[in-house]
Amino acid sequence: MTSAVNPQVTDADQAREAAARFCLLYAGIKDQVCAMMVGQDEVIDGVMTALFAGGHVLLEGVPGLGKTMLVNSLSQAVGTRFSRIQFTPDMMPADIQGTTVLVDTPGGGQELRFQEGPIVSNLVLADEINRATPKTQSALLEAMQERQVTAGRRTLQLSEPFCVLATQNPVEQEGTYPLPEAQLDRFLFKLVVGYPKEEDYAAILDRTTGSEAPVIEAATSGDEVVAMRDVVRQVPVPDLIKTYAIHLMMATQPGSNYAPAVVTEYVALGSSPRGAQALLLAGKARALLNGRFAVSCDDIREVALPALRHRMLINFHGQSEGITDEQIVHEILQTVEQP
Amino acid sequence: MTDSTAHDRRESLGGNLDRLAERAGGVLSRARLTVRVRQVLSRTVSLLCLFALPGLLFELLRFLAGYAAPGLRWWQHAALVLAFASVFAAGWLWRDYRSHRFARGATLGLFDRQLGLANRLATADEFIAAPGRSGFMAAAIDDAVEPAERAMHSQAQPIHVDRQWHLSRWSLASVPGTAGLLLLTTWLGGLELANAGGVPAGGASSPDLAVIGTVTENPAGETGMRSAAEPLRLARSDADPGNTASADAPESEAGHTAANPSGRSARQQGGDRRSTSSQSRGMPSGSASRPRAAASGQQAARSKPSASGQQDRQAAAEPQAASGERQAASETDTSSPAGESGSSDSPGDSGQSGDDGQDSGAESAQAQAGQGEGEESESQSGAGQGEEDDQRGEGEQSNEGAGEGQRTAEGESQNNGESGGEPDARAQRQSQGEGGQPDFGQQSAEGTGEGRSSGEDVIKKNRGAAKAMLAVPTADRLIGRRGEGPEQTRQEQSPPLEEQVAPVPASARPQRGDRIGTLQHARVSGWSRDLVMSYFDRPQDEAAGDKTEPTNTNTDTNAGNGQGE
Numbered sequence: 001m002t003s004a005v006n007p008q009v010t011d012a013d014q015a016r017e018a019a020a021r022f023c024l025l026y027a028g029i030k031d032q033v034c035a036m037m038v039g040q041d042e043v044i045d046g047v048m049t050a051l052f053a054g055g056h057v058l059l060e061g062v063p064g065l066g067k068t069m070l071v072n073s074l075s076q077a078v079g080t081r082f083s084r085i086q087f088t089p090d091m092m093p094a095d096i097q098g099t100t101v102l103v104d105t106p107g108g109g110q111e112l113r114f115q116e117g118p119i120v121s122n123l124v125l126a127d128e129i130n131r132a133t134p135k136t137q138s139a140l141l142e143a144m145q146e147r148q149v150t151a152g153r154r155t156l157q158l159s160e161p162f163c164v165l166a167t168q169n170p171v172e173q174e175g176t177y178p179l180p181e182a183q184l185d186r187f188l189f190k191l192v193v194g195y196p197k198e199e200d201y202a203a204i205l206d207r208t209t210g211s212e213a214p215v216i217e218a219a220t221s222g223d224e225v226v227a228m229r230d231v232v233r234q235v236p237v238p239d240l241i242k243t244y245a246i247h248l249m250m251a252t253q254p255g256s257n258y259a260p261a262v263v264t265e266y267v268a269l270g271s272s273p274r275g276a277q278a279l280l281l282a283g284k285a286r287a288l289l290n291g292r293f294a295v296s297c298d299d300i301r302e303v304a305l306p307a308l309r310h311r312m313l314i315n316f317h318g319q320s321e322g323i324t325d326e327q328i329v330h331e332i333l334q335t336v337e338q339p
Numbered sequence: 340m341t342d343s344t345a346h347d348r349r350e351s352l353g354g355n356l357d358r359l360a361e362r363a364g365g366v367l368s369r370a371r372l373t374v375r376v377r378q379v380l381s382r383t384v385s386l387l388c389l390f391a392l393p394g395l396l397f398e399l400l401r402f403l404a405g406y407a408a409p410g411l412r413w414w415q416h417a418a419l420v421l422a423f424a425s426v427f428a429a430g431w432l433w434r435d436y437r438s439h440r441f442a443r444g445a446t447l448g449l450f451d452r453q454l455g456l457a458n459r460l461a462t463a464d465e466f467i468a469a470p471g472r473s474g475f476m477a478a479a480i481d482d483a484v485e486p487a488e489r490a491m492h493s494q495a496q497p498i499h500v501d502r503q504w505h506l507s508r509w510s511l512a513s514v515p516g517t518a519g520l521l522l523l524t525t526w527l528g529g530l531e532l533a534n535a536g537g538v539p540a541g542g543a544s545s546p547d548l549a550v551i552g553t554v555t556e557n558p559a560g561e562t563g564m565r566s567a568a569e570p571l572r573l574a575r576s577d578a579d580p581g582n583t584a585s586a587d588a589p590e591s592e593a594g595h596t597a598a599n600p601s602g603r604s605a606r607q608q609g610g611d612r613r614s615t616s617s618q619s620r621g622m623p624s625g626s627a628s629r630p631r632a633a634a635s636g637q638q639a640a641r642s643k644p645s646a647s648g649q650q651d652r653q654a655a656a657e658p659q660a661a662s663g664e665r666q667a668a669s670e671t672d673t674s675s676p677a678g679e680s681g682s683s684d685s686p687g688d689s690g691q692s693g694d695d696g697q698d699s700g701a702e703s704a705q706a707q708a709g710q711g712e713g714e715e716s717e718s719q720s721g722a723g724q725g726e727e728d729d730q731r732g733e734g735e736q737s738n739e740g741a742g743e744g745q746r747t748a749e750g751e752s753q754n755n756g757e758s759g760g761e762p763d764a765r766a767q768r769q770s771q772g773e774g775g776q777p778d779f780g781q782q783s784a785e786g787t788g789e790g791r792s793s794g795e796d797v798i799k800k801n802r803g804a805a806k807a808m809l810a811v812p813t814a815d816r817l818i819g820r821r822g823e824g825p826e827q828t829r830q831e832q833s834p835p836l837e838e839q840v841a842p843v844p845a846s847a848r849p850q851r852g853d854r855i856g857t858l859q860h861a862r863v864s865g866w867s868r869d870l871v872m873s874y875f876d877r878p879q880d881e882a883a884g885d886k887t888e889p890t891n892t893n894t895d896t897n898a899g900n901g902q903g904e
Binding site: 011 | 458
């Protein structure tokens with residue numbers, strides 16, 4: 001598990017070996033997570049894809065669907081540092097980033113020392129992130145984009161792998177603060193956690209109401225995850241696939257040449273270039289998982305929904321008409337021509 | 340896998356990709372051609388109108404240039420339109436075919452989609468040509484070897500394209516539009532033929548040419564004066580245009596124009612929009628004028644006052660003719676053998692003008708009575724005072740009941756002497772020829788010895804601006820001048836003028852501390868006040884029948900106000 005991984009792939013044999021190792025590692029982590037989680041394969045794949053692509057994930061779902069347990073299981077399976085932040089309305093940025101406290105020194109004196117916040121970790125669970133004020137929510141911006149935290153005159157470089165897994169409840173909207181677009185755009189994926197299937201309920205009840213709790217072992221380490229991230233980034237993308245990703249991203253922008261009528265009519269704000277970046281990064285991970293050495297259109301289409309759904313702002317007309325993000329993305333996928 | 344084996348496999352992959360791209364390119368080209376043919380044809384149909392325009396322009400230029408050769412037939416124009424359209428469509432398709440080439444990625448993507456290869460072929464084709472090949476690129480190339488060999492044994496399936504014709508509304512409307520343009524073009528060609536046929540018959544194909552010829556033949560410039568004067572005077576007439584007569588007898592007009600050197604054709608041209616009386620007056624008494632007078636009989640009936648006035652005018656000119664100018668009349672008879680004895684345009688011939696006025700008056704009277712032209716022929720067959728008296732009697736009979744207009748026209752006729760109400764230079768010239776002094780028409784009326792009545796009117800009307808204008812020969816202005824037609828008024832939108840308003844500061848406004856004053860109620864007077872009072876003073880039982888109670892309350896309040904007023 002702790003074997004050194006050479007991130008630089010110079011020939012085809014090394015590429016095949018790295019791809020095989022990536023798939024093996026991915027399968028090991030997923031097996032451990034699935035020991036705790038029943039069902040929700042798409043959500044698990046999405047979270048792990050984002051983890052290996054180097055992005056953050058926003059999990060949205062009603063309470064009781066296992067969002068927090070998924071993140072807990074993943075942190076245990078990866079074997080990295082894990083911290084959880086329960087966002088509340090009275091939380092302040094210092095509660096996340098850290099602050100300077102007065103501590104006693106061994107010589108009997110006292111000194112000011114910076115106490116790191118829970119953001120300084122590898123896997124951060126921001127539970128119910130929309131319950132904090134925008135001031136507190138914005139404390140995550142720097143950490144999510146620049147992978148660093150600035151408190152006072154001190155800047156801490158966060159260690160890799162760093163991944164923020166945030167959850168929010170879409171139902172209880174009283175006393176919540178919807179995430180601003182700047183923060184939503186920093187999430188690689190937005191995954192919607194739905195209800196389990198009927199056949200999964202029995203397994204869920206057996207595992208959670210029995211006397212023996214499932215034990216999750218670490219399937220990898222943080223270093224190996226970082227190495228796999230480098231492997232993912234080396235997956236080439238043909239020009240025609242880049243063009244396709246750009247067209248998909250531009251199709252979310254109302255008034256563009258590739259935007260379907262539903263986008264022009266119901267979308268107020270389209271995706272930023274981060275959308276295309278998310279498509280390609282996630283597509284690379286999916287290409288390796290699908291046994292290919294280059295990104296194809298299928299990979300892009302596979303990750304288009306979680307990568308683009310939260311980057312569009314539906315206007316009032318669309319909201320009144322009941323237009324959802326999923327409908328728009330599906331319309332875009334049907335409209336934009338594949339190379 | 341050794342390096343040589345890998346190299347060989349990549350070489351074979353390159354060849355396979357080339358062949359696959361060629362095959363897929365053919366399939367895509369055929370599909371594109373199918374689509375483009377429909378698109379080009381649809382757009383060509385929508386542009387059919389443009390292809391019909393050259394033919395129309397050609398015929399229009401022929402018409403304007405007066406080219407007498409026959410135009411093209413309708414099917415020839417249609418064939419030209421179709422030929423233009425075919426060349427246009429073929430050129431468009433050829434240019435599209437020459438300029439468009441499918442990218443290799445797109446051609447290989449066809450096999451990728453058909454075989455479910457997830458862009459392996461297109462990706463490998465791109466990576467083969469890429470410099471600085473990475474390990475993943477090489478792996479992707481190797482990954483495409485087996486699918487490429489599999490694709491070589493498969494046939495590229497034809498692409499199902501939309502074979503529907505998507506004709507726009509403009510395309511559908513272009514077909515009847517093109518047909519209309521073809522009809523117009525053909526009509527223009529036929530119109531040119533008709534004009535060309537008139538050239539040898541009359542010696543001049545258009546009224547303009549006839550006018551030019553007339554002016555050239557008339558040495559005295561009298562025609563120019565008459566013809567230029569008549570549009571000025573007759574354009575203000577309310578009588579119906581007499582186009583029917585002109586259209587019915589083009590040949591007779593042409594013949595008359597050729598035979599009559601006195602500028603009649605120009606007068607007839609202007610008279611197309613005038614009353615029938617003008618035509619009957621202006622027409623000579625010869626047989627050439629018969630169809631026109633007969634055809635304008637109904638119009639003469641509508642313009643009765645004017646016609647009767649003209650007749651009176653001509654009848655009044657009769658004594659002038661009888662006042663010792665027989666010599667001039669005989670000269671006119673000699674110079675106009677084709678029944679032109681009544682031509683009032685003959686220079687310096689007052690007696691002849693008198694005959695002309697009589698003839699015209701007789702014709703107009705006959706036209707009003709709805710009778711034939713026999714009487715007129717009889718009156719024209721003779722020459723002398725008795726005959727003129729008979730015709731004048733007819734004219735007077737027809738003038739019965741004409742009313743005030745008759746008397747006015749009579750006065751005009753007396754003023755104008757023999758010219759039938761036209762204050763032209765002919766009267767001057769006549770006076771000059773006799774007395775050596777221009778008398779501006781008054782002396783000619785006196786010379787007849789029958790200054791019938793309203794001498795003051797004679798003086799006034801002869802001194803008008805029209806007289807001064809007509810005293811100047813303006814033959815050159817006559818060339819190419821057509822009837823002015825009815826007056827048209829066109830409203831034009833004028834942009835609003837920007838107004839500069841200086842802002843008034845609030846400090847400059849007076850204070851509003853004083854009283855506003857007594858508000859004035861709207862004053863109701865007369866029957867409306869009585870109506871309102873009676874409405875509110877009606878019995879209470881009627882008021883109780885109203886449906887809404889608040890309305891009654893309001894009306895009571897209003898009633899008090901109204902009564903207070």
